[in-house]
Amino acid sequence: MDETHNGDTWFDIPPGSEFGVANLPFGVYSRTEDGPRKIGVAIGDSVLDVAAIAAAEGEDFAPLLAAEVLNPLLAAGRPTWRAVRERITTWLRDPAHRPMVLAHRLDRAGLHLHLPFEVADYVDFYASEHHARNVGSIFRPDSAALPPNWKHLPIGYHGRAGTVVASGQPVVRPCGQRKQTGEDAPSFGATRKLDIEAEVGFVVGTPSAFGEPVPIERFADHVFGVCLVNDWSARDIQAWEYVPLGPFLGKSFATSVSPWVVPLDALGHARLPSPPQDPAPPSYLMPDADWGLDIAMEVRLNGHVISRPPFGSMYWSAAQQLAHMTVNGASLRTGDFYASGTVSGPEPDERGSLLELTWDATEPLLLGDGTHRAYLNDGDVVTISASAPGPAGTRIGFGEVTGQVLPATA
Structure with a gap:
């Protein structure tokens, strides 16, 4: 069972936010309506460009997050899902990752959100x-x-x-x-x-x-x-x-x-x-x-x-x-x-x-x-x-x- 909660992070999360470090939902965003689409993770009032952070950190799963939809990550299976989630949690709990995370943080209110995955059936x-x-x-x-x-x-x-x-x-x-x-x-x-x-x-x-x-x-x-x-x-x-x-x-x-x-x-x-x-x-x-x-x-x-x-x-x-x-x-x-x-x-x-x-x-x-x-x-x-x-x-x-x-x- 995931025991992390909002107090376990250095990241500034507004009180009462339902997008805390225990959540970390995945979505797809763009900076402009027709701009390039990227995978993001919501935290507080922000969205993290997780592909950029993973690439900078040299994570082996970085290519999965570089897609325009979640499907490559979805196809990777449960062990990978858990590894990605645990690593993102580490970024948000260990202050050593603070400069890298903040460099790739965006305000959620200014983003365009899209259908997060390509629907098969x-x-x-x-x-x-x-x-x-x-x-x-x-x-x-x-x-x-x-x-x-x-x-x-x-x-x-x-x-x-x-x-x-x-x-x-x-x-x-x-x-x-x-x-x-x-x-x-x-x-x-x-x-x-x-x-x-x-x-x-x-x-x-x-x-x-x-x-x-x-x-x-x-x-x-x-x-x-x-x-x-x-x-x-x-x-x-x-x-x-x-x-x-x-x-x-x-x-x-x-x-x-x-x-x-x-x-x-x-x-x-x-x-x-x-x-x-x-x-x-x-x-x-x-x-x-x-x-x-x-x-x-x-x-x-x-x-x-x-x-x-x-x-x-x-x-x-x-x-x-x-x-x-x-x-x-x-x-x-x-x-x-x-x-x-x-x-x-x-x-x-x-x-x-x-x-x-x-x-x-x-x-x-x-x-x-x-x-x-x-x-x-x-x-x-x-x-x-x-x-x-x-x-x-x-x-x-x-x-x-x-x-x-x-x-x-x-």
Whole structure:
């Protein structure tokens, strides 16, 4: 377990910062919008040009950090991830490295942040029992809230890697077919029910061989770290198209990802048991370790807090999701990315989507500025942030994933 905390560094970190020496998340930045992209590590209000420091220090892993995306580092595997993290921690703890580190320190506020890794495949799950029950109650009020397979396996769908976008990139209101209750036929046009889904994402580093499942105990050998996700959703398009094959155009137009990837090794103090599972899952999904994560999320709409979903309440863990995703022999590739599905808790103010928060527009949400929302309006800005427990009472921050809705173009 990583025992470093913010007091173990000579580096000037503002009090209460969630980017302390116990965190050290990786991202990709540029000094200008179109300038060269470099790998950086966030510390306090700063970003370290870790490639330059590693090269100057003669580190053997320096070439991995000289890329424009994290993928070479991700592919290097867990022993290298740990060695890089330990070395960066040493730079920040040993004053002998102070001149070199400060020579390659940049103010985070002045940088442009980008999608930190090149996405290979994208999978989205449906792992919150509270969310699944809410959705079932809304759409199938006269039937069982959960589908019959829900407690036997982590339900998911294969998404579109090419529309995973960086935080801050605007999202254009999508068009498609939608059919409202009472309409005789579907119509084509812009979605009337543009929604959000507050999720947590997991970034795969080490690949696996085709035809060989990844056992649940190998989760930490393959997953590099954790980020935040907004899986934008067009509910009316989704509702018309998803039978019988599941989400398609209602989901594939955009999935926003936060710019910082928090290493799994930074989350030792956030681990907790997943909720009890009944019935017991099959053996390949039986946990060998506690991989629930105590991540506190916050969703803001135009600056107003509308929800605080608790990730610790998720029924299926990220380790179980990875094991299920590969049990048929599907191989992992460096840069594979999978998301938890909407995070919702048991309370009304812990629901991670507007579908639930407004009960499909029947109970519009009152914002702090006196306006109401059923679903998103053009111009709305959605921001999701999160933090987790760190050592010695510190918090591990994930930063933010944000996006603004632009009008439809069709």
